[in-house]
Amino acid sequence: MASPDLAAGDGSYDFHLRSLSAASRDSAAASDPASDPNLLQSVRRVCEMCRTAKEAKDEMVARAFPVMGKLFQRCAAAPTQAVASTGVLLLTILQFFLDFGEAVLHDADGSLKTFFRSCLSREFADPIVAERTVEFLVTNKTKILSSFPNLIPQFYPLLLKLIASNGERLENKFSEVLPLMMSAGSFLPLFLSLMDLPMLVVALEKVERSSGTLIGSSIATIQKSAAPEMLLALMDEAYTGSAVEEPSGNSGSDDSGPLDLTDPMFLDLLKDENDGIAAKHWISPTISSTLQAAFNSPQSDRLKQSLEMAPRFLTLYFATALRDVNDSLLCALIPVVMSRYAAMFPDKVFSFKVRERLSDFILAAFQRSPNIIAVLKKPITDRLGEAHDNLAKASISFNADRVSIALVLGHW
Numbered sequence: 001m002a003s004p005d006l007a008a009g010d011g012s013y014d015f016h017l018r019s020l021s022a023a024s025r026d027s028a029a030a031s032d033p034a035s036d037p038n039l040l041q042s043v044r045r046v047c048e049m050c051r052t053a054k055e056a057k058d059e060m061v062a063r064a065f066p067v068m069g070k071l072f073q074r075c076a077a078a079p080t081q082a083v084a085s086t087g088v089l090l091l092t093i094l095q096f097f098l099d100f101g102e103a104v105l106h107d108a109d110g111s112l113k114t115f116f117r118s119c120l121s122r123e124f125a126d127p128i129v130a131e132r133t134v135e136f137l138v139t140n141k142t143k144i145l146s147s148f149p150n151l152i153p154q155f156y157p158l159l160l161k162l163i164a165s166n167g168e169r170l171e172n173k174f175s176e177v178l179p180l181m182m183s184a185g186s187f188l189p190l191f192l193s194l195m196d197l198p199m200l201v202v203a204l205e206k207v208e209r210s211s212g213t214l215i216g217s218s219i220a221t222i223q224k225s226a227a228p229e230m231l232l233a234l235m236d237e238a239y240t241g242s243a244v245e246e247p248s249g250n251s252g253s254d255d256s257g258p259l260d261l262t263d264p265m266f267l268d269l270l271k272d273e274n275d276g277i278a279a280k281h282w283i284s285p286t287i288s289s290t291l292q293a294a295f296n297s298p299q300s301d302r303l304k305q306s307l308e309m310a311p312r313f314l315t316l317y318f319a320t321a322l323r324d325v326n327d328s329l330l331c332a333l334i335p336v337v338m339s340r341y342a343a344m345f346p347d348k349v350f351s352f353k354v355r356e357r358l359s360d361f362i363l364a365a366f367q368r369s370p371n372i373i374a375v376l377k378k379p380i381t382d383r384l385g386e387a388h389d390n391l392a393k394a395s396i397s398f399n400a401d402r403v404s405i406a407l408v409l410g411h412w
Contacts, residue, residue: 013049013060016042017067024070043068043092050100061100068093072111076118087129090115091136098140109148116155121272124158125165133162134173141180152177153186158272160193164200167305171312178313179320185276187321187329188336194317195354196269197310198345199287201303202294203269295346307345311353318361327369334362334372335379 019042046068050060072093075086094115097108123129137144137152144151152159159181163174181190193200265287268277294303321333337358344354366373373380 013046016045016049017064020046020064020071021067024067024074039071040089040092043071043089043096047092047096047099050096058103061103064096065100065104065106068096072097072114076114085123085126085129087119087123087126088132090119091132095136095140098143109151112144112148112151113154116151116158117272120155120158120162124162127166130162130166131170131173134170134177137177137180138173141176145180150183150185152180153183153190154274155272156181156186156190156274157193160197160200161204161270161272163309164197164204164302164306167302168309171309175313175316178316179324182317182320182324184329186274187325188332189274189277191314191317191333191336192340194310194313195340195344197313198303198306198347198350199265199291200269201300201306202290203266205300205302206266206290207270291346307347307350311350311357314354314357318357318364322361322364322368327372330365330369331372331375334365334376337362338380 019038023036023039046064050057050064053060072090075090075093078086094108094111097106097111100106101108120129120133159174159177163170299307321330325333341355341358344351
């Protein structure tokens, strides 16, 4: 005998499943499948019914999976000029995949990557999509860590663009996701990206001034602008080497002018996926002029918030590193940490907070693993010598005594 949930009339499982099946096949809706507000409600109802069903649960899940899969692919492939945001709808379908995938032997890895590449790469600045994405990652962090451990480390640059665009209102939730970004392949690049979070905000705002808004009350405003297309063009150049036509006008010499598409630092800042490369092209004419212009201009709210958030994110990063990573990764990180004492966003308060955290981390690392001091003897002494020989790096000299104490405590 059929379950009441399956046989009931309007508003039942069958009703919502038929609606979703029709939407997944409707060629007229293919250009903007998320524009029907009833679609999201139907997906939520099917998920809820499958979750709470006491009878015929396996049958309900088995029937819903093909329909959800087709609808997911159609929404993910929607043209970029679609008016409605697909982000929340795709996240709801992804939750269905994670909740019931084991019952039908479905591997959600490909769907998760599709969401990041096809949806979040365009909608990271939308406040609703950003919040729902972070909530989704927090809710499913245990399953993601166990079943898809490389997912968040792979896409951490895109998540940093999300927090750079949305600011402190998502900081607490984002802080729960940050430790999941750390893996052997992302450990060093993530540190540098956190150091450069204010620079990422400057880069995003420079794209805004050149090509249109990245953030607004609705995703329609963002998708009608050229800014997401510009970011995708930048990333296409970074990954494929294909040339991107430069806008007319000056090339990056003025902060209000077009972005210099050839500058490797901006390409690195604006990428969506971790490529495992820790090197940063901090010293470049474009970066120098942009930093100078940002320093001499009134700070935007987003930039002010990034200057507050970055030191706190570094504190969390270092605490996680000291708790979880091995000595080999610490040995690799410490010289990189020391190299960044004199290379950071030129804000006095920000620089003081960051340098304090860098020094505290080095001391804590030596105390946790004193055996690494001998391994790092040469890079540390070289760096301390540079601090006294080079005025440009004299900013680390006030920490030299603290590091020297650590070396003495290590019985060097």
